[in-house]
Amino acid sequence: MVVRDGLASHIGRRDYALAADGGNIVSRLTSGPASMPGSPETHPALVLLRDNLHGGRCWVIEGTQAQVSICTPERIRLRSVxxxxxxxxxxxxxxxxxxxxxxxxxxxxxxxxxxxxxxLASTSSVLRDGPVITQGWTFLHLVDFEYDLFGTNHVQTFPLDSSVWDLKMDFGVFVVEILDNWGSSRCMPGVTLYKC
Structure with missing residues (x-):
């Protein structure tokens, strides 16, 4: 029953971040080294975009600021992360x-x-600065959320803020920032992007 319920929320929904389906890491907008010495990977964070039936994909990051940038194979109107x-x-x-x-x-x-x-002209409450690493790009804040370490499911989905969803904008590049964690070194987990 629990497995069926867990899978039901994901079946039939395309993961636009998945590397096998064209998702990729934008190295210049991603924390950490661009590649591991001797590694054929374009960026060590690519592990986050691989399909993993066992769950728990993780990219360990050093430092106080951590972000990963994901390029989707096509522009999407993001619905949830x-x-x-x-x-x-x-x-x-x-x-x-x-x-x-x-x-x-x-x-x-x-x-x-x-x-x-x-x-921007219609609201004063929007975050305007963008992520820590911007490389001169313009960014729209889509959503803040808190991962519940003690939740009943380790796979957790967060919808976009309604004010942003109502804009009907589409994007091809996303940045996911870790603002803090539960007390140890930072570990960026697997990320899935769903459109409407």
Missing amino acids: TIDHVPQQVAEDPKQAPRRMRVWGAVDGRENMAEYAGY
Whole structure:
């Protein structure tokens, strides 16, 4: 029953971050080294975008600021973000799990830039700075959320804020930031991006 319920929420939904389906890491917008010495990978964070039926994909990061940037194979109107961390019951160090996270979308294209400018003019409560690493790109804050280390499911999905969803903007590049964790070194978990 629990397995069926857990799978039911994901069956039939395409994961736009999945590497096998064209998702990739944008190295210049991602924390840490661009590649491991002797590794054929484009970036060590690519592990986050691999399909893993055992769950708990994790990229260990050093430092106080951590972010990963994901390029989807096509522009999407993001609906929700799913975080897949190692279940607390089997994790070597459960405190590596992220706690507070933030997601940004890179704004580009004439229509999106116009929509973004109108949104900024209409509200004063929006975060305007973008993630720590921007490389000159313009970003829209999509959602903040807290991963529940003690939740009943280690795979947790977070919908976009309704004010952002109502903008009907689409994005091809996303940044996921870890703002803090549960008390140990930072571990960026697997990330899944779903559109409407």
